[in-house]
Amino acid sequence: MPDQTPRLELPLMMASQAQKHVTHNEAIDRLDGLVHLAVQAFNVNDPPLAPEEGATWGVGPVPTGGWVGRAGLLARWRNNGWDFATPRDGWIAWDLGAGRARVCLGGLFTDLPASLPAFLQGQAGVGVNTTADATNRLAVSSAATLLTHEGQGHQLKVNKAAPIDTASLLFQTGFSGRAEMGLAGNDSFSVKVSGNGSSFVTALEAPASGRVTLPVGLALGPVAGDPPAPADGWLWYNQAAGQVRVRSGGASVAVGGAQVSMLVPPSGEHVLTTIGGGTTTGTVVGGAGRMDLFPFAPRADLTIDQMVVNVTTAVASALGKLVVYQSDASGRPDAKLAETGDLDFGTTGLKAASVSMTLWGGATYWIGLRHSSTATVSAWAAAATPDINGGSPVTTARKVLRRVLAYGTPSPANWGFLSSEITSATATAVWLRMA
Incomplete structure (x- = not known):
């Protein structure tokens, strides 16, 4: 018959043993040290100089003094000496120094939560301050629920098996759905609302293309x-x-408003840079180094590949260039968008310059022509271009911004508006060819 128990190594009293109280007291004393185990600290190599009676330490890997040869054991100070116990897997001890529970696995004590994730895995359900059920396997009753980061970011993941399934967040009143957001029956993100919990209306939908739709419209406050x-x-x-x-x-x-719709011609046909008015073009004589700019506001998006002017009176060796500027917040010419190559104004007829750009409907652009000499070109009728505001009252409407700049010098990257450049001259006729 063995003389001690297999787990706690408690001494057993033997038949015909004298002084049985000694063995009994030793077993009781050992139980007092191991049951509801509390340890001063773990992984300690040097025995304390003045240990308290009954205090226990976890011996470290390189013990000294009275602990030599006792690595990994529990050392308890009892009756002016050290009593050692071998920890077994599954023993739980409270670490008094760290203020947390530890468990023995593989002969070593480690933090309880990190060591026993299996205790929380494979459960049928978890209820926090409430009861979980077969559908709501995690149920929490609380004023708030916090999910926070562990050093960096944090993701909350809601996964579904197939596109026809649902992965969403449902917001309820009295356990009746009122709003739902997520992937509901497809892979487009949507926001749905309901007044009764059974009939839902899609307020917003965003498919994989990223193009958001509002099926019931948008109300701007x-x-x-x-x-x-x-x-x-x-x-x-x-x-x-x-x-x-x-x-x-x-x-x-x-946006919108009462205006005449703009007819956008098919590819290869031309748009007039006018607002209407007048049925015939006039002419305007150029000047050496002169630039004429006028405003144009397309009412539809225009993607163009050519800009065209018409030379009515040629001048030998004369050249021209077309420019386009966008407008600033006040509608004045601002940053340059395009400047074409040289056009031959030494002969009459239509002169086309290649460009590649889109003029957006509703925006204001400034279109202009640069002259190297005095060739004459077609001009829009006075009523066919907008009036330019500014200056003192005059009896002729202002139509063009006119500036002198040496032809070989690039046009300015930003126009830099000057009211003194406003004139009543007619605007150069410029046609835009649709790409």
Whole structure:
């Protein structure tokens, strides 16, 4: 018969043993040290100089003094000496120094949560302050739920098996659905709302293309005026103006409105850079180093591959160039978008310059012609181009910005508006060919 128990190594009393109380007391004393185990600290190599009676330490890998040869054991100070116990897998001890529970696995004590993830795996359900069920296998009843990072970012993942399934967040009132966002029955992200929990209306849908649709439309709340310094792309309803407005190219412009639709011709045909008015073109005589600019606002997007002018009176060796500027927030010419190569104004007829650009509907552009000499070109009728505001009252409408710049010098990258450059001259007739 063995003389000690297999797990705690408690001494057993033997038959006909004298002084049985000694063995019994030793077993009781060992139980007192190992049951509800509390350890001062783990992985300690040097025995403390003044240990308290009954205090226990976890011996480190390189023990010294009275612990030599006892690596990995539990050392308890008892009756002016050290009593050692071999920890077994599954023993749980409270680490008094670290303030946390540890468990013995493979003869070593490690933190309880990291060592026993299996305790929390494969469970049928987990309920926190409430009861989980077969559908809601994780249930939490709380004023709030926090999911935070562990050093960097944090992702909350909702996964589904196939596109026809659902991966979403459902918001409820009295356990009746009122709003749902996610992948509901397909792989397009959507936001749906409901008034009764059974019939849902799709308010927003974003497929893989990223092109967002609003199936029931968009209602813009009114604002008193244009927002201060909006970024390009902002859209709002200006209640004072009674307009839906958009920020485009640094300017706040009305969307839509009462205007004549623009007919966009097919590829290879031409658009006139006019607003209508007059049925015949006139002419305008060039000047050496002169640039004439006039505004043009297409009402539809125009993708073009040519700009065309018509020389009516040629001058030997004369040249010309066409330019396009975008406008600033005040509608004035700003950054240069294009400047063509030289056109031959030494002969009459249509002169075409290749370009590749899109003029966006609703934006204002400034189109101009540069002259090296005094060739004459076709001009729009006075009523066919917008009036340019500024200056003191005059009896003739202002139509063109006119500047002198040596022809061999590139046109300015930014125009730099000067009101003194406004003239009443007619605008050069420029045609745009659709790409």
